[in-house]
Amino acid sequence: MLDRPVTTLRYVGPQKAARLQRLGIQTIGDLLFFFPRRYEDRRQLKELAAVRAGETVTVQATIKAWEEKELRPRLHLFRALIQGRQGAGYALWFNQPFIKRQLPPGVEVVLTGKVNYRQGPEIQVSDYEALGTGDTSLHTRRIVPFYPLTAGLTQRWLRLVIHLALEEVREKLPEILPLSLIQRYRLLPRSQALQYIHFPPDPGALHQARRRLKYEELLIWELGLHLNRRQRQQGRGGIAHTPDNSLVQRLIAALPFRLTGAQERVLAEILADMEAPRPMARLLQGDVGSGKTVVAAAAMAKAVAGGWQAALMAPTEILAEQHGRTLQRVLTPLKIPVAVLTGNTPRSGRETILAGLATGQLPLVVGTHALIQEGVNFKALGLVVIDEQHRFGVDQRAALLIKGVEPDLLVMTATPIPRTLALALYGDLDVSLLDELPPGRQPVTTLVLTDRQRAKAYQLIQREVRAGHQAYVICPLIDASESLAAEAAIGMAKRLQEEVFPAYPVGLVHGRLKASEKEEVMDSFRQGKIAILVATTVVEVGVDVPNATVMLIEGAERLGLAQLHQLRGRVGRGTAPAFCLLIAGNSQAARERLAVLVSSQDGFAIAEADLKFRGPGEFFGTRQHGLPEFRLATLPADARVLEQARQDARQICQEGLWQLSPYGELCQAAREKIAGLQF
Ligand code: ADP
Ligand code: MG
Numbered sequence: 001m002l003d004r005p006v007t008t009l010r011y012v013g014p015q016k017a018a019r020l021q022r023l024g025i026q027t028i029g030d031l032l033f034f035f036p037r038r039y040e041d042r043r044q045l046k047e048l049a050a051v052r053a054g055e056t057v058t059v060q061a062t063i064k065a066w067e068e069k070e071l072r073p074r075l076h077l078f079r080a081l082i083q084g085r086q087g088a089g090y091a092l093w094f095n096q097p098f099i100k101r102q103l104p105p106g107v108e109v110v111l112t113g114k115v116n117y118r119q120g121p122e123i124q125v126s127d128y129e130a131l132g133t134g135d136t137s138l139h140t141r142r143i144v145p146f147y148p149l150t151a152g153l154t155q156r157w158l159r160l161v162i163h164l165a166l167e168e169v170r171e172k173l174p175e176i177l178p179l180s181l182i183q184r185y186r187l188l189p190r191s192q193a194l195q196y197i198h199f200p201p202d203p204g205a206l207h208q209a210r211r212r213l214k215y216e217e218l219l220i221w222e223l224g225l226h227l228n229r230r231q232r233q234q235g236r237g238g239i240a241h242t243p244d245n246s247l248v249q250r251l252i253a254a255l256p257f258r259l260t261g262a263q264e265r266v267l268a269e270i271l272a273d274m275e276a277p278r279p280m281a282r283l284l285q286g287d288v289g290s291g292k293t294v295v296a297a298a299a300m301a302k303a304v305a306g307g308w309q310a311a312l313m314a315p316t317e318i319l320a321e322q323h324g325r326t327l328q329r330v331l332t333p334l335k336i337p338v339a340v341l342t343g344n345t346p347r348s349g350r351e352t353i354l355a356g357l358a359t360g361q362l363p364l365v366v367g368t369h370a371l372i373q374e375g376v377n378f379k380a381l382g383l384v385v386i387d388e389q390h391r392f393g394v395d396q397r398a399a400l401l402i403k404g405v406e407p408d409l410l411v412m413t414a415t416p417i418p419r420t421l422a423l424a425l426y427g428d429l430d431v432s433l434l435d436e437l438p439p440g441r442q443p444v445t446t447l448v449l450t451d452r453q454r455a456k457a458y459q460l461i462q463r464e465v466r467a468g469h470q471a472y473v474i475c476p477l478i479d480a481s482e483s484l485a486a487e488a489a490i491g492m493a494k495r496l497q498e499e500v501f502p503a504y505p506v507g508l509v510h511g512r513l514k515a516s517e518k519e520e521v522m523d524s525f526r527q528g529k530i531a532i533l534v535a536t537t538v539v540e541v542g543v544d545v546p547n548a549t550v551m552l553i554e555g556a557e558r559l560g561l562a563q564l565h566q567l568r569g570r571v572g573r574g575t576a577p578a579f580c581l582l583i584a585g586n587s588q589a590a591r592e593r594l595a596v597l598v599s600s601q602d603g604f605a606i607a608e609a610d611l612k613f614r615g616p617g618e619f620f621g622t623r624q625h626g627l628p629e630f631r632l633a634t635l636p637a638d639a640r641v642l643e644q645a646r647q648d649a650r651q652i653c654q655e656g657l658w659q660l661s662p663y664g665e666l667c668q669a670a671r672e673k674i675a676g677l678q679f
Contacts, residue, residue: 001172002029009164011157019152028165032194035213035631036145039206042112042127043142049087053117058140059084060110060131061091066100082109082123089121091128108132110140127156138163143200162198170195176669177216178662181648187212214632218642221630222649223658223670229281229429230653238279238406239382242306245271248298251330255294262436263291269432270299270410274383280408283389285417286434287603288569289441292412293323295434296385297330299410304336304363308382308407312366313400315391317342317515318522322544323387324366331364341367341376344515372399380404386411414569415562417607421635444572446580446598448556448591457552457581458500464549464579465504465531471550472570473534476558485536486510492554493534504531511536537567546574556582557590561610564594565603611635 005027006012006020017026025031042058051057061082069077078093078100091111093099103109108131113123127139138144138159147158173191181187188196193212200206248271252259259267266284273280286292300310312327314320324340331338339353339362356362360379365371381404386397389411401407411429422431449457461471473496475488493508507530509521524530526545533548537559551571556564564582572578582597584590596609633641652658658667 001169001174002027002032004028006031006161006165009161009168011161011164016153016157019150022150023148023153028169031162031165032169032198033631034147034162035197037148038146039200040112040144040146041203042140042144045110045141047086048082048084048089048121051087051089051115051121051123053115053121056112056114056126057123058110058112059123060108060141061089063091063103063105063107063109064088065105068100079122082111087121089123090118092122092124103128103130110137112140112144136163138199143202143206145198159198166195166198174665176665177219178657178666181219185215185644187215190216210632214638215641215645217630218633218638218645219648220666220670220673222642222645223652223667224673226649226653227658227667227670238277239274239308239408240277241274241302241308241382241408243275244305245302247301247305247334250334251298251301254330254333257438259294260291260434260436260438262286262434263295266432266434267295267298269430270295271302273430274299274302274408279406280410281429282410283422283429283431284410284412284434285422285431286412286414287437288414288566289437289573290414290434291438292387292414292434293326294330296387296410296412297327300327300364300383300385301331301334301336303383303408306382308380309357309360309363309365309378309404310383310385311364311371311378311381311400311403312385312387313371313392314366314368314387317344317368318518318543319387320366320368321519321522326544327364327366336363339365341365341370342515343368343370344519345370369396372396372403376403378403381407383408383410388415389413414566414603415607421611440575441572442575442577443601444551444568444578444580446568446582448582448584448594448598450586451583454583457583460579460581461532461550461552462501465501468547469549469576470525470528470530470545470547471532471552472548472567473532474551474553474567475534475536476553476555483512486512488554489534489536496532496534501532505529506532506534509533509535537563543570544573545570549574549576549578550581551579552581552583554583556594557584557587561593561596561613562603562607564597565606568597569603 005017006025007014007017009028012020020026020031023034025034044058045060046057048059048061051059059082061084064081064083066081067079069079071077074095076095076097078096080091080093080103082089082091091109091113110129110131111123111125112127113125116122116124127144129137129140139156145159145162146155149155149158170191173194175182175190177187177190182189187193188208188211190212193209196205196209197213200209266286270280270282270284273282284292284295296312300312303310312323314323320340320342324338327338339356341350341353345353353362353365354376357365358377358379370376384400384404384407386392386400386409389397397409397411401409461473464471473492475485475492489508489510493506497506507521507525509518513521521530521533522543525533528547548571551568553559553564553567559567568580571580580597582594584594593613596606600606600609635642652663657663
């Protein structure tokens with residue numbers, strides 16, 4: 001029924017069908033799930049004698065006579081004298097020659113439009129309907145839907161066609177939700193909800209329709225994620241990693257610090273998951289600096305201990321190199337070699353690494369996208385770790401996974417995804433939360449400064465650098481162009497070196513440098529040879545230089561709060577007090593937003609605030625992939641419904657209900673929804 005092409009409806013020919021297709025509408029189902037963007041309440045009828053200039057009204061009247069005028073070339077006025085029960089006036093149409101024929105004198109009409117006053121009230125008609133034809137009103141005398149349109153389609157036509165579709169489908173539209181859920185949440189039946197969302201009899205009905213369809217939408221999404229996960233877990237069977245943790249213990253014992261309670265907890269979750277015979281799919285969420293890397297290292301050691309290989313993929317070369325160094329530090333003493341593979345690895349080195357991975361002699365590799373290229377083959381890939389996972393597309397994750405046979409998957413993120421969004425996005429991942437920073441960290445003192453207060457910022461940098469610490473100066477992206485940002489950074493570095501800090505070495509890193517050049521600069525900074533590092537946002541993720549104590553960010557209003565928080569997390573990694581200086585324009589809105597950073601150090605709270613300010617699309621920036629698009633639901637506003645849907649989906653899966661017939665169609669819809677998504 002819902003699969004029938006729209007052309008089977010009256011009034012829909014090939015031309016209109018092509019226009020509908022531009023809106024993504026091909027079938028009757030698509031049409032019915034194409035929801036109004038807004039509504040206008042036209043239930044109140046006014047007497048012509050009572051209308052006032054400037055207001056938009058709906059009136060009922062009789063057409064008495066017509067007159068026609070050419071006001072100027074191509075502007076034809078059609079004016080009808082209309083008589084209401086109380087009062088008379090005029091109704092105006094422009095360039096609609098058919099209107100006179102459609103509404104001849106004597107016809108009773110309902111008109112909606114804006115009122116002007118000349119000799120009497122004049123209504124500039126935006127919608128009209130003739131009465132007495134027995135038709136239901138679609139355009140007046142009701143709450144009227146307005147749709148997002150495309151060229152060549154009108155609201156009138158679309159209302160009519162959707163109305164026809166509803167009429168046809170009405171009784172035959174199958175319910176998709178099981179009765180138990182409908183009763184539990186007192187939801188409208190599906191056909192009624194669809195009827196009401198297009199043509200609500202009153203605001204209450206509209207609310208109920210939206211509530212029902214929103215729940216359906218979120219349940220289908222969550223169910224899709226759960227079914228996906230079931231399928232993966234029941235696939236060819238995952239790897240049961242060795243229960244012997246002695247290697248992991250030795251690694252931990254050799255660390256120069258003790259694990260935090262949170263690190264111990266999440267590591268235990270991960271190790272247990274790895275021992276289980278089904279493939280692990282776990283998200284490790286932790287604020288900047290919470291110490292995710294050693295947790296990953298321990299998990300990788302466990303894989304290696306049982307004779308498997310492990311791979312860690314990071315989004316940038318700087319980060320891959322840094323992880324490589326960290327892992328080498330903790331794993332080399334345990335006689336586990338670690339290789340680093342990036343696009344920048346020289347050919348001979350690359351060949352040695354590829355051979356080592358293929359024969360299994362090389363148990364552990366860290367790298368960038370270079371890892372998912374063709375020619376990279378593993379003998380026995382047992383664990384895949386993905387850092388800053390939101391920087392990768394779903395397909396890229398999958399590309400690394402298929403280099404093994406059902407390897408365990410650990411994805412890590414320092415972007416503190418709000419819980420609401422995490423659930424929506426990763427409903428099929430288990431979540432481990434690192435909610436504790438290593439001891440001794442101090443909150444980063446954050447200040448918002450204007451352009452004119454820059455001197456103050458430089459004084460502070462001067463003081464810190466003189467005390468032997470280091471500083472970052474960030475020039476953010478300008479109009480999303482890394483090349484312009486690089487330009488700005490180059491100018492900034494020159495000015496700082498020559499005019500502001502002639503006595504201290506100023507370094508520069510930006511996206512236009514070659515990877516090896518970047519690495520060289522980062523190395524110098526790490527070793528303290530550079531005191532002040534000017535950078536574009538390339539340092540955003542994961543750079544770990546505990547001696548740096550100042551983070552100055554130019555044009556801070558251009559960046560999202562979550563991203564600023566990430567940048568701020570580059571300092572305050574040691575025990576000395578640290579500072580984050582945000583230089584921003586004077587706009588009230590920007591200052592309000594940045595104030596969140598001044599008052600909070602909690603990445604999750606900041607991310608929630610960011611989400612509220614910017615909405616989910618922008619929150620993740622253009623690099624985010626796989627963000628679901630909902631028709632009705634909006635996050636985080638609908639977080640509660642989402643959570644409910646998640647629980648219901650889980651129950652349906654756990655109890656095997658999905659195999660029962662009332663769930664069949666629901667699950668079919670769920671599978672279609674997430675088809676193509678593979679985590
Ligand atoms: P992130 O979670 O941001 O990736 P890292 O793994 O880079 O954090 O760790 C940040 C810093 O904290 C590193 O220098 C790391 O060595 C250090 N670190 C990690 N765990 C602890 C701990 N338990 N105690 C002290 N320092 C730690
Ligand atoms: Mg990290």
